[in-house]
Amino acid sequence: MKTLRRMGNWLYDRAGLAPLHRFLHEHKVPPEVGRSRKGWYYVFGQALVFVFLAQVITGAALALHYIPAPDHAWDSLNYLNTEVFWGGFVRGLHFFGASAMVLLVFVHMSRVFLTGSYKFPRELNWISGVVLLLLTLAMAFTGQLLRWDEDGISTVAVAATMAGRVPVIGSHLMELIMAGESIGGATLSRFFALHVIVLPLLIFAVIGFHLFLVVRNGISEPPEAGKRVDRTSYRAWYERRKNEGGSTYWPDATWREMVFVAFVFSTILGLALAFGAKGPGPPPDPAAVEAIPDPDWFFLWYYSLIWYKPAALDQLVLVWLPILLIPALLLLPILFSGGERHPGRRPWAVFLVGASFLMWATLTVLGARPYWVPDFETEPVAEEVLRDAPAEARTGAGVFHFRGCQFCHVVLGEGGTYGPDLTTAALRLSPEEMAVRIIVGIGNMPAYHGQLTAAEVEAILAYLRWAADLHDPANEEGR
Numbered sequence: 001m002k003t004l005r006r007m008g009n010w011l012y013d014r015a016g017l018a019p020l021h022r023f024l025h026e027h028k029v030p031p032e033v034g035r036s037r038k039g040w041y042y043v044f045g046q047a048l049v050f051v052f053l054a055q056v057i058t059g060a061a062l063a064l065h066y067i068p069a070p071d072h073a074w075d076s077l078n079y080l081n082t083e084v085f086w087g088g089f090v091r092g093l094h095f096f097g098a099s100a101m102v103l104l105v106f107v108h109m110s111r112v113f114l115t116g117s118y119k120f121p122r123e124l125n126w127i128s129g130v131v132l133l134l135l136t137l138a139m140a141f142t143g144q145l146l147r148w149d150e151d152g153i154s155t156v157a158v159a160a161t162m163a164g165r166v167p168v169i170g171s172h173l174m175e176l177i178m179a180g181e182s183i184g185g186a187t188l189s190r191f192f193a194l195h196v197i198v199l200p201l202l203i204f205a206v207i208g209f210h211l212f213l214v215v216r217n218g219i220s221e222p223p224e225a226g227k228r229v230d231r232t233s234y235r236a237w238y239e240r241r242k243n244e245g246g247s248t249y250w251p252d253a254t255w256r257e258m259v260f261v262a263f264v265f266s267t268i269l270g271l272a273l274a275f276g277a278k279g280p281g282p283p284p285d286p287a288a289v290e291a292i293p294d295p296d297w298f299f300l301w302y303y304s305l306i307w308y309k310p311a312a313l314d315q316l317v318l319v320w321l322p323i324l325l326i327p328a329l330l331l332l333p334i335l336f337s338g339g340e341r342h343p344g345r346r347p348w349a350v351f352l353v354g355a356s357f358l359m360w361a362t363l364t365v366l367g368a369r370p371y372w373v374p375d376f377e378t379e380p381v382a383e384e385v386l387r388d389a390p391a392e393a394r395t396g397a398g399v400f401h402f403r404g405c406q407f408c409h410v411v412l413g414e415g416g417t418y419g420p421d422l423t424t425a426a427l428r429l430s431p432e433e434m435a436v437r438i439i440v441g442i443g444n445m446p447a448y449h450g451q452l453t454a455a456e457v458e459a460i461l462a463y464l465r466w467a468a469d470l471h472d473p474a475n476e477e478g479r
């Protein structure tokens with residue numbers, strides 16, 4: 001114990017920790033932040049700093065094994081998953097850490113927006129925060145391609161196409177993203193350099209500036225309804241109130257931050273233990289011309305938006321909205337630096353945050369089960385479901401899966417949702433009517449003329465008949 005103490009004292013003296021110590025103990029925070037439950041609104045920023053540092057550590061560990069070349073990237077990740085000691089776990093940590101960062105960035109930003117903390121004198125805190133938001137999203141975006149699987153590549157391909165729609169500079173922007181005319185080795189190198197060097201360095205620098213401003217301008221006090229920001233007297237008032245309040249950053253505000261950081265870290269740890277590494281998914285297939293992007297969940301809403309918006313709004317939603325949104329965010333604290341801060345007096349602010357989260361959640365949920373896409377990973381109907389089926393119906397179930405009907409049709413709970421559920425189709429349609437639809441096609445249903453043998457069609461019809469009979473109310477008592 002004594003030796004430890006002596007070592008501590010040695011470090012304290014030689015490293016010159018006294019100013020840091022003094023700063024932590026003497027830096028004042030508004031009394032509500034230190035002493036009241038409102039302090040919990042102020043924990044998200046610190047959590048972001050810690051998660052970012054953790055990302056740097058897990059990222060560095062992964063970079064030791066990762067090979068940023070098209071022929072090897074995918075293999076090196078599988079090697080990490082299967083061969084490297086705890087490799088898959090660290091990949092999981094990195095993925096869920098990234099997810100946490102994206103989530104926390106938006107939560108932190110919403111809190112700052114709702115409490116009007118971006119107003120005078122903290123305008124630059126907000127502006128540097130918007131830069132951090134963009135950098136975080138850029139990290140998430142570039143990281144996705146490093147997986148070098150079908151989803152990562154098609155996601156970036158779609159994004160590059162979107163960039164290509166920007167007027168005037170579109171084609172240059174597209175080439176800048178892809179480092180050439182198409183996605184290949186050069187793109188991978190560029191994304192790797194951005195992801196492990198350029199963007200992290202920028203993030204470090206901007207976080208430094210952001211934190212400097214937090215210290216210099218002080219943590220904003222929780223807003224009071226009816227109290228307007230007064231530029232001439234605010235600073236003096238704030239200082240007086242802080243000093244009279246007597247709350248210090250350490251330990252009054254720090255303990256809540258540490259509790260929240262511990263919560264975030266254990267969540268990331270738990271998810272990484274439970275789910276392990278994310279991907280890599282199937283390797284890129286040059287023959288799959290129309291690969292459908294399945295982006296990481298935090299970008300899903302955007303891809304969902306691309307699919308759901310009416311075609312007439314293409315240019316507005318995909319080009320002008322993002323182009324105008326970024327300057328709007330940057331200008332927000334300049335345009336609205338005064339006035340009320342309390343959310344109760346700013347109904348538009350509350351509405352905006354609420355509407356954004358609702359839209360995000362809706363688009364994410366819609367995107368998670370994209371009905372517009374055939375489900376190529378659908379599994380055959382389970383053996384025990386087919387246990388009592390006659391032989392021909394069993395054959396039909398096999399054909400139905402093997403011939404890809406199940407990509408688009410659910411029968412007995414298995415299958416894609418592109419076309420209608422066919423479990424009870426035989427109750428509505430005669431065998432002849434169904435055969436016609438299968439052979440000739442109907443609407444978005446492809447024609448199978450010449451692709452299925454008569455026996456296969458018969459087997460499918462027997463299968464659908466049997467599946468429908470299971471659900472026929474007339475048969476209920478019989479079973």
Ligand code: HEC
Pocket residue numbers: 374400403404405406407408409418419420422425434437438442443444445446448452460
């Ligand atoms: C690419 C997706 C897709 C595939 C693959 C597909 N279907 Fe369809 N199917 C559809 C769509 C969409 C409809 C609805 C067409 C409409 O009414 O506009 C449909 C309709 C049908 C219908 C009529 C259902 C009704 O209630 O009117 C039957 C029967 C059917 N499909 C059987 C099959 C069989 C059997 C196969 C495999 C040999 C198959 N489908 C493969 C998309 C598909």
